[in-house]
Amino acid sequence: MHHSIELKDVYVRLGHVSVLEGVDIEAKPYEFISVVGANGAGKTTLLKVVNGTLRPFKGQVSVLGHDLFQFKNLDFLRRDIGLVPQKSNSNRFPILVEEAVLIGRYGKIGFMQRPKEVDWDKAYEAMKIAGISQFSKKLVHELSGGERQKVALARALAQEPSILLLDEPTTYLDSKSQSEIMETIHTIHHQRGLTTLLVSHDSRLVEQYSDKIYLLKEGKGYLIK
């Protein structure tokens, strides 16, 4: 069985700054992997490498059996990777929660096609799992930070991905909301049979949920659990 995510000797430079210097990370199917490190350690960069929005200048990156260097356009692969970004969208764009979650289906619907009933069903199911069904008719910018984070999570779930990438999903949340969202993520990981890669600055928070933990420090990755 191939790894879901495999990074070998990956080097990334942003401008003149070396961010990743020979990072090796592996995630087998259905594993929950956490990458911890201080701010600026390159955690978000690592996620960008995995979902193909940033190309390393050296190394090997394989996701779901595809060598990312073999493809110019990775849209097909991104449809199978759910991403929950660190910054939940905070602008005042007029969009209902249910519409924001439905966006997760857009990559799979096809050009000039409208969302069908099955897409709406999957969006509503994702909202239910993320615990935001009661907000479906609210505008996203009317929600709190934690609720918006759940909208991002529901959108990623509606995508029905094989891999879930989470970028500091608990930042800016109080401790109660932090535990709540980590529990939700963990439940979803098992229920959906996902390979999950979560990055966080807080190793204590992720320890009990993770099969493996890597520490990212000075551009290198160290397996610490």
Add this chain to the structure above:
Amino acid sequence: MSWVQTLNFPFMQHALIAIFFAGIAFPIIGVFVLSLNLIPLRFAMMHVALLGGAIGLFLKVDPLLSGLLFCILSSMALGPISEKMKLGVGILSGYFMTLTLALAFILIYKADIHVLQAFNILWGNILSLSGLDLLFVIGISLIILSIVILFFKEIQAILYDREIALAVGLPEKFFYYLIIFMLGLTIAVSMRLIGALLIDAFVLLPAMAATLISRSLKQTFFFSSLFGLLSGMAGLYFSFVFDIPTSSTIILVASLIIAGCFLFRRGGIPS
């Protein structure tokens, strides 16, 4: 002469048809500008058009056509260049804005072009549209409306969050460049309609009013088109009745609509 009698004149019929199409379609571009924060880009394109106009005068070709051409070319180039150089469109717009303005001034000075001739491109006149101008307005309006109807979901995702649109597997760059290209086309044609300096009457102000009262993107598009049509028609009517400049009157009506929407505010201008 009464208002109704003026409708017999071709120039008035052209103006009404242009306002109908531009009033409905161009505010949709304004929604793109507000949501993606493309205001600096809009300024840059106006200045690129000025350089195009100056080059046209220098080469003895129609400055309006050369202005349009430069505007369209810049709209095709700015998106990809900003991505290649890893600079935000805003920063690149500032660079192009000052560079093209400086080049235009040098050309105007060296080629002994009458300054007012060059700056004429910044002032349009909706009452002097030719049949060809009208075809441009109708054509571009139909292109904008068709793209929005056919690709609504892709556009919605990109206006909401470009990062998310990319992450769910949409060709985000293609649609972003398409939006910038449509903005270039709209600015190019609006210059002929009401002049570069008053483009906001059709593009931005109705969209601003719509974002104040809308709860979805569809509502925003609908209200921005409605307000664009309303301010255009009412502006034309009041400019005739009170004998004041048409473009300025359209802006005054659009500003009043914004003030009205502010009172009924439910949504908010995207930040």
